[in-house]
Amino acid sequence: MFRSLRSYNYRLWAAGAFVSNVGTWMQRTAQTWLVLMQLTQHNASAVGLVMALQYGPQLLLLPLTGYVADHFNQRRLLIATQATMGAFALILGLLTVAGVVQLWQVDAFAFLFGCAAAFDAPVRQTFVAELVGDNDLPNAIALNSTSFNAARMIGPAIAGVVIAAFGTGWAFLINGASFAAVLVSLTLLRAAELRPNARAQHAKGNFLASFTAGFRYAWSHPQLRATLIMLTLIGTFGLNFQIFVSTMAIKVFYSDARGYGLLSSIMAAGTVTGALINASQHKPRFGMLLAGSSLFGIGCTLAALAPTIWLFGAALVVIGIAALMFTNTTNSLMQLATEPSMRGRVMALRVGVALGGTPIGAPIVGWVADDFGPRWALCVGAASGFAAALVAIAAMRTPRRA
16 A cells, blocks of 8 residues: 555655645635635625636646646746745735735736746646656555645644634744745655656647647547546546545534634545555556446435534535545546646646636635525535436446547
8 A cells, every 4th residue: 555655756845745735725725715714804705706716727737737738847847836835835924914815916926836836736746756756656656645635634633723723823923934844855855766757859839739639639549539528527626635534624613713724624624535545556446436426426415414513524525535536537537548748738638627617616606605504515415426426337338449
């Protein structure tokens, strides 16, 4: 289950990433709380707009981010994107601590952070192959998610305490400082032990032509095509946990910042379990997508019906397991099914459809939560899981081309 940790480079990368991920989850929790409780009167639509601005660049910049991931040195790109995101977090933190932050500034920084993350995500995901090689790639991806979601258990809980004791701005400042850990790890990697991915050639066409080639490549493979459709459905309408958890905590169960942070951490316990399930698998299978999407729909349904906060927390564990089973399997399947020189573009496409649908889905889910109630918003998430499961069933029944 932990075989990728035999690699010095991977151990170093994982350690730095874990520290940074704790800070990232602190910021996500604090950002939602700042908008929902301090800058608006429990307005879920405002949270949806912030999410749309933060994740929209994943789709908006898709042609350019995939091109960059496939053509340039990935280690240097990661240093640049991580340093940029750290600087944005520090500036937003200073504005908040000074008491001058306004909603439009949170929106603006969400968009800027999203632009940097759009370049960071496909590079970070494909860079794992440089650390461990293709044989251990599925395991390394699963361990990355385990680390990310272990941080998800810790970060929101710490954020809840920090917000209650010192104020929201300090969570942003801590996140900004946490980026130093991943920057140090990138600097200390042993270059001789890296396994560089094949770089695409610069000579042919521009970045739009490069993106078109990547899209055609993915769409021509039935398994990749079905995976992208499923990701679009769940990414647009299902992966809106900041809205689901915050509105249920505040509007249904009348909780405070500590309760919201605790619920986020409880859900993260499920995501860690889902990531470890993936780590124990030697090879990803398409059937895991059907299992993950079906379980996701069931978990959202149970959460929508939960009569108490503790039963809601139990349903969040189910959702967390399902979400990680699904998203990790899409990551491994798509990387291993793609030739190395195309991986950056295909993974940028994966991130784009998984997160780029948020500008559409998050405002809709936020509107549903405001006008009909948080439980109905969770029903939207449940429908996305069941719809994705139907796509998986159709794909598995379609004969493969010779």
